[in-house]
Amino acid sequence: xxxxxxxxxxxxxxxxxxxxxxxxxxxxxxxxxxxxxxxxxxxxxxxxxxxxxxxxxxxxxxxxxxxxxxxxxxxxxxxxxxxxxxxxxxxxxxxxxxxxxxxxxxxxxxxxxxxxxxxxxxxxxxxxxxxxxxxxxxxxxxxxxxxxxxxxxxxxxxxxxxxxxxxxxxxxxxxxxxxxxxxxxxxxxxxxxxxxxxxxxxxxxxxxxxxxxxxxxxxxxxxxxxxxxxxxxxxxxxxxxxxxxxxxxxxxxxxxxxxxxxxxxxxxxxxxxxxxxxxxxxxxxxxxxxxxxxxxxxxxxxxxxxxxxxxxxxxxxxxxxxxxxxxxxxxxxxxxxxxxxxxxxxxxxxxxxxxxxxxxxxxxxxxxxxxxxxxxxxxxxxxxxxxxxxxxxxxxxxxxxxxxxxxxxxxxxxxxxxxxxxxxxxxxxxxxxxxxxxxxxxxxxxxxxxxxxxxxxxxxxxxxxxxxxxxxxxxxxxxxxxxxxxxxxxxxxxxxxxxxxxxxxxxxxxxxxxxxxxxxxxxxxxxxxxxxxxxxxxx
Amino acid sequence: xxxxxxxxxxxxxxxxxxxxxxxxxxxxxxxxxxxxxxxxxxxxxxxxxxxxxxxxxxxxxxxxxxxxxxxxxxxxxxxxxxxxxxxxxxxxxxxxxxxxxxxxxxxxxxxxxxxxxxxxxxxxxxx
Numbered sequence: 001x002x003x004x005x006x007x008x009x010x011x012x013x014x015x016x017x018x019x020x021x022x023x024x025x026x027x028x029x030x031x032x033x034x035x036x037x038x039x040x041x042x043x044x045x046x047x048x049x050x051x052x053x054x055x056x057x058x059x060x061x062x063x064x065x066x067x068x069x070x071x072x073x074x075x076x077x078x079x080x081x082x083x084x085x086x087x088x089x090x091x092x093x094x095x096x097x098x099x100x101x102x103x104x105x106x107x108x109x110x111x112x113x114x115x116x117x118x119x120x121x122x123x124x125x126x127x128x129x130x131x132x133x134x135x136x137x138x139x140x141x142x143x144x145x146x147x148x149x150x151x152x153x154x155x156x157x158x159x160x161x162x163x164x165x166x167x168x169x170x171x172x173x174x175x176x177x178x179x180x181x182x183x184x185x186x187x188x189x190x191x192x193x194x195x196x197x198x199x200x201x202x203x204x205x206x207x208x209x210x211x212x213x214x215x216x217x218x219x220x221x222x223x224x225x226x227x228x229x230x231x232x233x234x235x236x237x238x239x240x241x242x243x244x245x246x247x248x249x250x251x252x253x254x255x256x257x258x259x260x261x262x263x264x265x266x267x268x269x270x271x272x273x274x275x276x277x278x279x280x281x282x283x284x285x286x287x288x289x290x291x292x293x294x295x296x297x298x299x300x301x302x303x304x305x306x307x308x309x310x311x312x313x314x315x316x317x318x319x320x321x322x323x324x325x326x327x328x329x330x331x332x333x334x335x336x337x338x339x340x341x342x343x344x345x346x347x348x349x350x351x352x353x354x355x356x357x358x359x360x361x362x363x364x365x366x367x368x369x370x371x372x373x374x375x376x377x378x379x380x381x382x383x384x385x386x387x388x389x390x391x392x393x394x395x396x397x398x399x400x401x402x403x404x405x406x407x408x409x410x411x412x413x414x415x416x417x418x419x420x421x422x423x424x425x426x427x428x429x430x431x432x433x434x435x436x437x438x439x440x441x442x443x444x445x446x447x448x449x450x451x452x453x454x455x456x457x458x459x460x461x462x463x464x465x466x467x468x469x470x471x472x473x474x475x476x477x478x479x480x481x482x483x484x485x486x487x488x489x490x491x492x493x494x495x496x497x498x499x500x501x502x503x504x505x506x507x508x509x510x511x512x513x514x515x516x517x518x519x520x521x522x523x524x525x526x527x528x529x530x531x532x533x534x535x536x537x538x539x
Numbered sequence: 540x541x542x543x544x545x546x547x548x549x550x551x552x553x554x555x556x557x558x559x560x561x562x563x564x565x566x567x568x569x570x571x572x573x574x575x576x577x578x579x580x581x582x583x584x585x586x587x588x589x590x591x592x593x594x595x596x597x598x599x600x601x602x603x604x605x606x607x608x609x610x611x612x613x614x615x616x617x618x619x620x621x622x623x624x625x626x627x628x629x630x631x632x633x634x635x636x637x638x639x640x641x642x643x644x645x646x647x648x649x650x651x652x653x654x655x656x657x658x659x660x661x662x663x664x665x666x
Binding site: 308 | 588625660
């Protein structure tokens with residue numbers, strides 16, 4: 001980097017595994033984060049397949065009730081705390097310093113600590129499986145008293161400690177991302193020239209800093225109840241179980257946006273590139289992100305409508321309002337594609353899949369914001385369908401879009417396009433076959449988190465369809481793994497910028513050098529790499 | 540930097556407004572307190588940034604500058620490698636497991652944690 005001098009501390013001579021264990025470079029930590037989260041995704045996916053196989057027909061007994069409870073607890077916990085949210089942080093670890101023109105993250109050692117604490121937290125959560133009482137089995141929400149008197153044994157303790165570690169790691173990463181963005185931008189990279197993904201990570205980091213401390217507090221209070229004989233959440237001794245729900249959802253709903261905002265950013269990076277147009281409504285997109293984040297902090301108790309302990313109209317109105325900035329984003333994505341020279345490589349296919357699936361998840365979200373509907377479908381499979389359309393059909397598809405889009409930047413090689421398309425179609429079909437029937441099951445009254453079900457009209461057929469869909473989706477994931485394997489073994493060099501990318505990471509080599517840039521081009525818009533290649537078209 | 544202060548300030552003001560409306564609508568303590576703490580935290584961060592950079596022309600905020608205009612400036616030290624983060628994470632993990640399984644894990648965990656913190660600090664002093 002010749003624009004500004006950096007003080008790179010000389011590395012001790014290390015090689016092989018030790019290099020990875022002691023790295024403080026943001027790109028390596030980003031790769032560690034993403035591969036680890038993908039490993040947790042595979043593990044969690046296997047748990048889901050076991051659950052779906054159990055539900056293939058009524059009255060099956062592939063697993064017992066306790067095991068099933070552990071399965072859905074670990075599946076939800078891993079997908080939320082160990083895959084979707086940290087994948088966004090891992091991706092930001094790799095991409096954000098490149099996009100803002102920084103040589104590394106602001107605090108490289110803290111960055112490494114974040115990753116190792118995250119990994120440790122994940123292992124602690126899963127280590128519950130090795131205990132005599134089994135893993136935590138009270139659902140990923142760990143409501144009291146299910147998580148206090150209802151879950152004796154160390155498995156639940158380990159769950160709480162593991163989530164506490166993951167939460168601390170997220171806070172450390174959020175601080176790092178914010179300081180990197182605020183302080184380490186080169187001259188000319190104003191905040192209003194930041195790529196949308198970076199903006200979305202700034203806002204996500206703010207949400208983490210506001211929402212995760214209450215989670216940490218809640219978990220410490222839970223551990224006091226469990227390990228030290230406290231009664232914070234025990235109504236029989238003057239405590240309050242509803243307080244647990246308040247504290248948990250004060251974190252829990254913003255966490256949904258921690259899991260979706262980064263991926264709004266991902267598709268906003270991808271759609272303009274494959275539409276060959278600047279993003280439509282840059283300022284509107286940034287303000288919409290801020291609006292979503294702000295509103296997300298005031299809707300926590302829509303998860304508590306049926307407790308009767310909250311003022312439903314307030315939370316219902318706030319929840320409806322979130323649809324407005326989210327709708328603005330859809331308007332901007334469609335506006336970007338409108339009249340563009342559209343092409344449909346795999347990242348674009350996954351981005352469009354994201355839009356279609358997330359739209360359905362958003363619509364059912366608006367339905368659930370209405371208390372009369374929520375009362376009807378609370379704790380039913382309708383809810384399972386809703387949040388899987390948001391986080392599976394939404395975030396998961398955007399994660400695959402991100403992998404296909406930035407894989408050449410990270411490795412200097414392309415993923416195979418044919419396998420990528422097959423990966424997309426299997427996952428898109430499999431996802432919708434799995435989760436769409438759950439809307440109907442929920443409306444017909446099937447409760448979630450049940451190990452088996454009665455042979456009521458329609459239930460068995462829809463559950464069977466759903467299970468078949470999960471197998472199709474799993475086949476899609478296997479195709480993805482095969483694509484990774486073949487693309488890394490028989491590398492097709494991508495060049496530095498295979499897509500004609502817009503933001504600064506595409507102005508350096510693939511993979512980038514140690515401190516990212518040999519030279520940073522002038523930054524005159526939110527598309528510095530495009531401006532560099534097309535000085536005649538600079539706005 | 541001033542944009543960062545404005546973003547944080549606007550978010551803080553918004554949360555303060557939500558907090559007031561929430562209290563007036565619900566008279567509920569837990570949510571009011573949580574929203575209030577969040578608003579104060581955001582406004583504090585905005586105020587800090589605004590005060591720290593008052594009157595300063597931060598190069599990144601000047602749209603007419605080019606990256607080479609900052610040539611020669613010192614922007615920071617970036618450790619290329621460090622053993623202490625993974626050791627510290629291991630110490631924290633063992634200590635926390637000790638809360639469940641007893642002092643035979645907690646004590647060595649704390650020893651590792653303190654040693655890692657000391658090592659980290661010494662390494663930071665050198666760079």
